[in-house]
Ligand SMILES: Nc1ncnc2c1ncn2[C@@H]1O[C@H](COP(=O)(O)OP(=O)(O)OP(=O)(O)O)[C@@H](O)[C@H]1O
């Protein structure tokens with residue numbers, strides 16, 4: 119039965135999609151069966167993992183959420199990954215679903231495919247709306263990428279509030295894999311301050327700050343634009359190696 123991990127932060131551009139991609143590719147490289155779910159109307163994960171997510175597509179995560187198709191009918195095998203794609207249609211969900219029980223739709227839809235995989239990795243949009251609530255309700259653990267800057271760190275407090283509400287209402291077992299510092303530049307003087315501040319904030323909230331951090335590297339952007347698997351595109355790159363270390367850490371901590 120697959121463990122479901124979701125990558126989330128309501129702040130934009132912090133490395134959610136990159137992290138979802140790298141975690142999925144890393145787990146696959148280690149021999150695990152991985153399903154990616156693009157749950158962001160921007161469709162960035164679909165793009166970088168070579169999925170077809172044109173707006174005319176009749177089988178995306180949107181159609182699953184609407185109850186028109188089963189999840190298994192929407193999985194694309196792209197050569198890079200097994201992925202349920204998303205596109206702009208998904209943004210309609212925020213307006214279309216207002217009734218009771220709307221936070222359970224993704225969880226219930228994914229249940230039948232969980233026996234087919236070891237891990238499901240969900241990428242989420244930069245928002246705390248109904249899509250994110252569905253992703254949190256469907257997940258065992260949340261991984262929180264945070265830009266290595268102070269304003270980004272402050273967003274963790276608001277995110278943690280949402281996690282608390284989800285635990286009370288729709289998913290009491292929701293775990294926090296931890297806060298992951300991304301685009302980290304160790305030689306910059308402020309880096310030490312940022313790590314320390316991140317440590318203070320996470321300790322106060324009672325959530326883990328991961329020991330692993332992700333170095334800043336242009337290869338992250340290049341691999342995704344070229345739609346390459348970063349694990350084989352640049353196996354010796356620092357950031358790529360950081361993501362493999364992250365998997366080791368998450369496994370050692372029993373999150374994966
Ligand atoms: N470690 C890194 N070093 C340098 N650039 C990075 C790194 N990780 C991600 N990036 C780049 O930063 C940009 C934003 O990353 P990404 O798309 O993963 O963020 P996001 O949180 O998913 O954004 P959004 O909120 O819009 O969904 C992308 O161009 C990506 O290639």
Ligand SMILES: [Mg+2]
Pocket residue numbers: 134135136158162241242
């Ligand atoms: Mg993204």
